[in-house]
Amino acid sequence: MLGRFTVRLSDDGSGTFGVWDGAVNGWRVTNLERAAAEQLKTDLDLQFNAHGPRPADEVRTVDPAQRVEHLTAWESGELDAWVRDGGQWLGRVRDRDGHIAWIPQDNLRQAAPEAP
Template identity: 50%
Template sequence: MVGRFNVRSGDGDQDWTVWDNAANGNRGSGLTEEAAHKLAADLELQYDVYGPRSADHNRRVDPPVAVETASQLAGWLDAWIFEQGTWVGRVRGPGGRVAWVPQAELRRVEQF
């Protein structure tokens, strides 16, 4: 279940939290917005809805590669997870925002 971890805002710049939908609780609090999004993306790589992901359901891309979707630059692919019978890529877009994109929708950019 990609989307297990959600970023929630608070009252101030250092008041962002990461909510775990499967455990129904916080996984990080008192964070900046950027740190909260990074933590949520990293936790998605480590856990699925049932607990820790098995090692064969997680692959890192090093160095990250530029990818596009539907002829539009998506960002940098830096990891894969195996989710519900298909590979899903973690793509970091402008500003470091993360999107989870199915493998069938991604294409490597030859020149960036």
């Protein structure tokens, strides 16, 4: 279940962010910059589903990360991991601004090589 973890504003008034675990209804970590919280959230999505640790055959890392394009106007990004969730494979893609999203496999394609 992707969506178990969410990035929220920390509740201590510090203006920082944290990762909330919906399965245990509590914080995993607080006092992070937003980008670090987003990265940790997706790292936890790779490790856990709604019931606990994700089976190893449901996760594949891509090393080195590959340039891909996704269906939203075929924007480019960098794919660094796959997770099987709900019977489909989703790729973890970081766009040029550093935002991370889970994109269905059918909506991804390998990007054209960059010009020299």
